[in-house]
Amino acid sequence: MHIPSFKTGIPPLDYALPEGLPKGATVVITGEPGSGKTVLVSNMAWNVLRGGGSVVYVNFDDSPDAIIELFESFNWNIKEYISKGVFGIIDCFTFRLGALKGKYEGVIGYEDLSDTDALIHDIHTSVRKASEDIKLVIIDSINELMFRLEMTQVLEVVKKIRALISKGLGATVIVTLHISTDSLQELAAHLEYLVDGFIVTRFEPNMRELGIPLKQLMVRKMRGLPTNSFWIPYVITGQGVTSVDPKKLAILVQQKLKEAESFKVSVTGNKGEG
Numbered sequence: 650m651h652i653p654s655f656k657t658g659i660p661p662l663d664y665a666l667p668e669g670l671p672k673g674a675t676v677v678i679t680g681e682p683g684s685g686k687t688v689l690v691s692n693m694a695w696n697v698l699r700g701g702g703s704v705v706y707v708n709f710d711d712s713p714d715a716i717i718e719l720f721e722s723f724n725w726n727i728k729e730y731i732s733k734g735v736f737g738i739i740d741c742f743t744f745r746l747g748a749l750k751g752k753y754e755g756v757i758g759y760e761d762l763s764d765t766d767a768l769i770h771d772i773h774t775s776v777r778k779a780s781e782d783i784k785l786v787i788i789d790s791i792n793e794l795m796f797r798l799e800m801t802q803v804l805e806v807v808k809k810i811r812a813l814i815s816k817g818l819g820a821t822v823i824v825t826l827h828i829s830t831d832s833l834q835e836l837a838a839h840l841e842y843l844v845d846g847f848i849v850t851r852f853e854p855n856m857r858e859l860g861i862p863l864k865q866l867m868v869r870k871m872r873g874l875p876t877n878s879f880w881i882p883y884v885i886t887g888q889g890v891t892s893v894d895p896k897k898l899a900i901l902v903q904q905k906l907k908e909a910e911s912f913k914v915s916v917t918g919n920k921g922e923g
């Protein structure tokens with residue numbers, strides 16, 4: 650069976666997904682805070698825009714200005730796509746600012762999270778207007794919903810989004826989830842069988858012991874498409890998400906091992922084994 654798909658243009662992710670991401674799928678990206686989920690989804694958005702697609706970005710974690718600043722920090726001129734009408738933000742963050750709320754560039758919708766059906770309706774209206782071949786929806790992150798709703802309600806929101814936006818309109822929806830507590834681990838486990846794709850990010854544990862924050866991603870599931878399901882290292886540079894240079898990593902590891910050894914000597918006072 651051939652499923653319509655598109656390449657993300659992000660080397661480590663394209664390696665994990667040789668045929669790319671499926672159109673009309675809902676995909677969850679989980680991982681610890683700081684593992685690069687927001688940069689990853691923003692890079693996906695940028696590549697879709699450059700390829701002639703459209704993007705709706707639902708922000709829960711940060712203000713619309715901060716999202717635009719993130720794109721600009723990589724020299725991705727997002728404002729060009731805002732003015733073309735192919736990039737829009739559904740702002741689910743600034744309601745808490747009350748009277749301090751300003752006017753934000755790129756915002757096409759505004760929700761205060763008291764009514765998740767209204768939010769889904771907003772996303773649906775924006776995506777339905779899009780005529781581009783590739784339609785991407787980013788939701789970053791759904792943790793905010795976990796503060797407000799029961800887990801079963803959060804799952805119901807994701808089910809509705811999958812049915813209405815992914816299956817209904819053929820858009821690829823990427824939902825991020827920060828995992829930091831056991832209850833979120835449980836949500837992730839439920840989501841994994843509910844959605845079409847599931848990608849995990851983390852810091853490699855052995856490297857972390859050495860003080861090297863090596864990021865890795867693994868595609869655990871992608872319905873209908875082939876995957877290379879093992880941990881793939883990645884790095885965030887000024888150009889966005891890219892592959893790790895193994896030579897540079899080896900040099901860094903050697904340096905850290907030397908540092909660890911000289912630290913041991915300074916603590917124990919003896920060289921070599923012991």
Ligand SMILES: Nc1ncnc2c1ncn2[C@@H]1O[C@H](COP(=O)(O)OP(=O)(O)O)[C@@H](O)[C@H]1O
Pocket residue numbers: 680681682683684685686687688689722723885886887888
């Ligand atoms: N313009 C940039 N250039 C290089 N690295 C960046 C840039 N912007 C963010 N980062 C890196 O991205 C990481 C944060 O990732 P983020 O996507 O916010 O994590 P998460 O969403 O998983 O919590 C940080 O380590 C930061 O150094």
Ligand SMILES: [Mg+2]
Pocket residue numbers: 686687688710789
């Ligand atoms: Mg984030």
